[in-house]
Amino acid sequence: MENIKLTSYDEVAEILRECDNVTILTHKSPDGDCIGAGMGLCLYLRSLGKKANVVNDEEFPARYDFLIGDYKPMNFKEKFVISVDISDTTLLGDNLAEYADKIDLCIDHHGSNRFFAKKSYVDPQASAACLIIFELLEHMGAEITLPIATNLYTGLATDTGCFKFQNTTPEAHIAAAKLMRIGVDFEHINRKMFDIKSRNRIVAEQRLVSGMRFFEDGQIGFLTVTNQAITEFHIDRSELETFAQIPLTIEGVRFGYTIKQQEDKPNTYKISLRTTDADAAAICGELGGGGHLRAAGCTVEGKLREVYVKLLDVTRKYL
Amino acid sequence: MENIKLTSYDEVAEILRECDNVTILTHKSPDGDCIGAGMGLCLYLRSLGKKANVVNDEEFPARYDFLIGDYKPMNFKEKFVISVDISDTTLLGDNLAEYADKIDLCIDHHGSNRFFAKKSYVDPQASAACLIIFELLEHMGAEITLPIATNLYTGLATDTGCFKFQNTTPEAHIAAAKLMRIGVDFEHINRKMFDIKSRNRIVAEQRLVSGMRFFEDGQIGFLTVTNQAITEFHIDRSELETFAQIPLTIEGVRFGYTIKQQEDKPNTYKISLRTTDADAAAICGELGGGGHLRAAGCTVEGKLREVYVKLLDVTRKYL
Numbered sequence: 001m002e003n004i005k006l007t008s009y010d011e012v013a014e015i016l017r018e019c020d021n022v023t024i025l026t027h028k029s030p031d032g033d034c035i036g037a038g039m040g041l042c043l044y045l046r047s048l049g050k051k052a053n054v055v056n057d058e059e060f061p062a063r064y065d066f067l068i069g070d071y072k073p074m075n076f077k078e079k080f081v082i083s084v085d086i087s088d089t090t091l092l093g094d095n096l097a098e099y100a101d102k103i104d105l106c107i108d109h110h111g112s113n114r115f116f117a118k119k120s121y122v123d124p125q126a127s128a129a130c131l132i133i134f135e136l137l138e139h140m141g142a143e144i145t146l147p148i149a150t151n152l153y154t155g156l157a158t159d160t161g162c163f164k165f166q167n168t169t170p171e172a173h174i175a176a177a178k179l180m181r182i183g184v185d186f187e188h189i190n191r192k193m194f195d196i197k198s199r200n201r202i203v204a205e206q207r208l209v210s211g212m213r214f215f216e217d218g219q220i221g222f223l224t225v226t227n228q229a230i231t232e233f234h235i236d237r238s239e240l241e242t243f244a245q246i247p248l249t250i251e252g253v254r255f256g257y258t259i260k261q262q263e264d265k266p267n268t269y270k271i272s273l274r275t276t277d278a279d280a281a282a283i284c285g286e287l288g289g290g291g292h293l294r295a296a297g298c299t300v301e302g303k304l305r306e307v308y309v310k311l312l313d314v315t316r317k318y319l
Numbered sequence: 320m321e322n323i324k325l326t327s328y329d330e331v332a333e334i335l336r337e338c339d340n341v342t343i344l345t346h347k348s349p350d351g352d353c354i355g356a357g358m359g360l361c362l363y364l365r366s367l368g369k370k371a372n373v374v375n376d377e378e379f380p381a382r383y384d385f386l387i388g389d390y391k392p393m394n395f396k397e398k399f400v401i402s403v404d405i406s407d408t409t410l411l412g413d414n415l416a417e418y419a420d421k422i423d424l425c426i427d428h429h430g431s432n433r434f435f436a437k438k439s440y441v442d443p444q445a446s447a448a449c450l451i452i453f454e455l456l457e458h459m460g461a462e463i464t465l466p467i468a469t470n471l472y473t474g475l476a477t478d479t480g481c482f483k484f485q486n487t488t489p490e491a492h493i494a495a496a497k498l499m500r501i502g503v504d505f506e507h508i509n510r511k512m513f514d515i516k517s518r519n520r521i522v523a524e525q526r527l528v529s530g531m532r533f534f535e536d537g538q539i540g541f542l543t544v545t546n547q548a549i550t551e552f553h554i555d556r557s558e559l560e561t562f563a564q565i566p567l568t569i570e571g572v573r574f575g576y577t578i579k580q581q582e583d584k585p586n587t588y589k590i591s592l593r594t595t596d597a598d599a600a601a602i603c604g605e606l607g608g609g610g611h612l613r614a615a616g617c618t619v620e621g622k623l624r625e626v627y628v629k630l631l632d633v634t635r636k637y638l
Contacts, residue, residue, distance in 0.1 A: 163482045163495070164509040170496035176482070177489035177496075190483040191567075191595070198570045206525040248510075251517045276510065 006121040009139040015105055015119065016140070020050045021079035025103065027086045028057040028093030029241055032193060034085035035064050036155025037107070037129035039071065041084060043148045044137055051076040057093025061238035063192070067151050080104050085129035085155075087113045087290060107132055112281055112290030127172040130155030134175045149182040150189070157186070158193050161245065166294045204233035209246065213308070220255045220315055221247040222308060227261045237263065244272035244295070254278060255315050259307060269307045272297050278318045286314050325440040328458040334424055334438065335459070339369045340398035344422065346405045347376040347412030348560055351512060353404035354383050355474025356426070356448035358390065359467045360403060363456055366464070370395040376412025380557035382511070386470050399423050404448035404474075406432045406609060426451055431600055431609035446491040449474030453494045468501040469508070476505070477512050480564065485613045523552035528565065532627070533572075539634055540566040541627060543578045546585065556582065563591035563614070573597060574634050578626060588626045591616050597637045605633045 006012055024042050026034040038054040045052040053073045060068060081103050086092065087110035089100035106117035109132060111124035126132045130152045137144055137152075144152075156175060160168040163176065180186055197205070208229065213222045223246055230237065240260055247256030254276045262268040271289070273280045273296050280296035287310065289298025300307045325331055343361050345353040357373040364371040372392045379387060400422050405411065406429035408419035425436035428451060430443035445451045449471040456463055456471075463471075475494060479487040482495065499505055516524070527548065532541045542565055549556065559579055566575025573595045581587040590608070592599045592615050599615035606629065608617025619626045 161509075163492075164506075164513060166506040168499075168505065170499045173482075173492040173496035173499070177492035180487075180489045180492070186487065187483075187485040190480075194483060195564075195568045196570050197568055202528055202569065206528075209521055209525075245514075249514045249516055250521065251515050 003115055003117075004119045005115065006119055009136050011119075012105070012107070012121045012136055013140045016045070016136075017048075019045075019080040019082075019104075021076045022050065022052040023078050023081050023099075024052060024054045025081065025083040025086060025092060025096055025099055026054060026056045027091040028096075030056050030060055030064070031085075031241060032064065032067075032158030033128045033130055033155035035060055035067050036151040036153075036158075037084040037133045039067055040130060040133050040137075040148045040151035040155070041082070041107075042071070043145065043151070044133075044142055046074075047143065047145070047148075055096065057095045063238070064154075066189070066192070067154055069147050069150075082107065083117060084108070084133070085110075089114075089116045107136075110290070110292065112285070112292075112296075125169065127167045127169050128156045128159035130159070131169075131172055131175055134179070135171070138178075144179075144182055146183050149179045149184050153179040153184045153186060154189050154193065157190060162190055162194055167292060200234050201239070204229075204235050205243075205246065207233055208243070209250075212247065212250070214253070215312060216316070216319060218250075218252040219319065220257070220312065221250055221253040222257045222259055222311070223247045224259045224304065225261065226304070227263060227266060230261075230263075241272070244274060248274045248276065255283075255318070257311060259304075259311075261304075267301060267303060269300050269302075269304070270297065271300055271307075271311065283314055283318055287311075322434055322436075323438045324434065325438055328455050330438075331424070331426070331440045331455055332459045335364070335455075336367075338364075338399040338401075338423075340395045341369060341371040342397050342400050342418075343371060343373045344400065344402040344405060344411060344415055344418055345373060345375045346410040347415075349375050349379055349383070350404075350560060351383065351386075351477030352447045352449055352474035354379055354386050355470040355472075355477075356403040356452045358386050359449060359452050359456075359470035359474070360401070360426075361390070362464065362467045362470070363452075363461055365393075366462065366467075374415065376414045382557070383473075385508070385511070386473055388466050388469075401426065402436060403427070403452070404429075408433075408435045426455075429609070429611065431604070431611075431615075444488065446486045446488050447475045447478035449478070450488075450491055450494055453498070454490070457497075463498075463501055465502050468498045468503050472498040472503045472505060473508050473512065476509060481509055481513055486611060519553050520558070523548075523554050524562075524565065526552055527562070528569075531566065531569070534631060535635070535638060537569075537571040538638065539574045539576070539631065540569055540572040541576045541578055541630070542566045543580075543623065545580045545623070546582060549580075549582075560591070563593060567593045567595065574602075574637070576630060578623075578630075580623075586620060586622060588619050588621075588623070589616065590619055590626075590630065602633055602637055606630075 024038045026038040042052045042054045082105045103117040106120040109126040113122040134152045256274040258272040260270045284296035284298040287298040343357045345357040361371045361373045401424045422436040425439040428445040432441040453471045575593040577591040579589045603615035603617040606617040
């Protein structure tokens with residue numbers, strides 16, 4: 001394995017210009033950023049006459065249909081594999097696990113990236129994988145079409161909480177300005193991604209928030225989504241990731257945990273952590289996970305009570 | 320009355336350079352944009368050695384304390400009056416009503432501006448009054464200090480729903496990028512302005528949403544805040560304006576009304592309208608109000624049932 005760290009867009013551009021028959025991998029539990037970066041890059045490669053596909057562990061959730069548009073998979077003999085927005089091969093998911101040691105190029109913005117690919121371009125300062133793809137395409141003099149711009153804007157907006165979170169940079173705003181000028185329907189996208197909720201969803205949120213547990217004078221908040229709650233409140237599993245921001249919206253909470261019971265493994269909980277000022281990646285790192293400074297995740301095994309105790313034990317060190 | 324319409328920053332800059340002993344008026348029920356524009360402009364004028372104050376119909380709400388900082392009113396004999404973010408003198412409020420025919424310069428971004436001042440600079444394309452002030456200061460080669468930048472960023476973010484609403488422009492993003500580079504603590508500001516809610520507030524929202532009324536297949540949504548609800552749910556009146564976005568977050572709603580009973584006049588309701596695609600200013604205009612394309616307001620008299628009927632009658636023409 002070469003494990004080369006690329007440090008300039010020139011190097012990445014050269015690789016992109018030369019590659020063909022490309023499979024682009026996105027991470028499991030896909031979000032706007034990995035889909036946007038994957039689709040944006042794929043559409044660009046296709047516009048150069050290359051063959052390229054975007055794949056995922058499962059189907060992309062319906063709420064991102066507007067990103068997929070009229071994209072259809074192509075038939076070709078794969079010669080090159082790129083991963084986008086993936087920090088670790090465990091995030092490929094079971095159906096893409098076979099790619100773990102076959103990734104030629106990794107493009108990512110996670111500080112916790114494990115450099116599993118032959119060549120990696122990782123910029124932890126970038127607000128989103130989509131920002132890297134945007135700057136790369138701009139660097140390459142690409143014609144950024146409206147479908148590409150729509151994908152890149154969406155990833156940029158979703159990963160920054162619509163330019164609200166700590167990871168937002170001046171460069172993210174400048175990219176947004178340029179993508180808007182291409183005609184991206186940002187109003188519609190932002191409403192869809194951030195604002196609109198079904199009445200069902202509103203009731204579900206109300207019930208989950210009512211059931212929240214708080215510790216250490218309300219600095220630590222646990223929002224728990226059990227399988228029973230998912231059934232009872234008609235929650236769509238593909239929307240689970242969108243609950244992660246809720247705990248931090250409550251006054252006084254500095255460590256906002258969302259604790260999601262796994263469908264097939266009732267003693268396994270997927271944890272999302274959002275923090276106001278503490279290092280979320282470090283906390284989740286202690287539990288075998290990782291992520292960004294203010295947004296990270298991990299998986300914890302045990303009964304719910306035991307999970308709470310494990311999370312509290314680690315979190316108290318960061319109070 | 321001269322009623323001159325200014326069309327360039329050069330003209331406004333010349334006026335600002337020459338004026339002194341300035342009172343800056345902000346609108347009643349003050350929001351982040353009028354406070355940010357007023358304070359930003361005031362701090363700039365003071366930095367030039369001029370005397371300037373920002374005034375309002377009442378005290379600025381406590382949630383904007385971080386914008387006021389260590390600002391203190393100065394004593395001087397007033398020689399010049401500027402209004403910011405005010406489209407009509409009725410928005411001055413009772414305590415500033417005496418200024419109605421004494422405004423030398425109006426700086427505003429409302430298409431519904433009534434040109435009540437001697438000279439007016441009105442740019443309905445500007446996302447916020449703060450964007451006009453920012454571009455003006457930049458045009459004048461001003462040194463934009465951190466307190467000025469904090470004020471201008473806050474108005475820009477609050478008036479665009481953190482760069483989410485239809486009124487967001489590429490120019491707004493570019494201004495945000497520049498203001499961030501000055502060191503604005505945008506993460507803290509956005510959390511405070513958009514995300515953090517007390518547990519009380521969350522319960523209040525839940526109860527108000529549960530009581531919403533829907534019409535025309537859910538396209539029209541009424542969220543009603545009576546005086547009784549304000550008491551019962553411990554709602555702070557100064558936070559009432561922040562409820563306006565809620566109705567439009569519900570799937571299917573195209574006309575989101577917030578209907579607020581007035582404290583001292585139980586048969587008077589202050590209406591906020593947010594729309595997804597209809598002309599909110601036109602609808603509220605039919606009821607004697609005004610505002611922006613997607614965000615407008617008016618006041619309707621009558622019993623609650625009669626208010627509903629009046630709003631429905633007008634809205635149905637825009638379905």
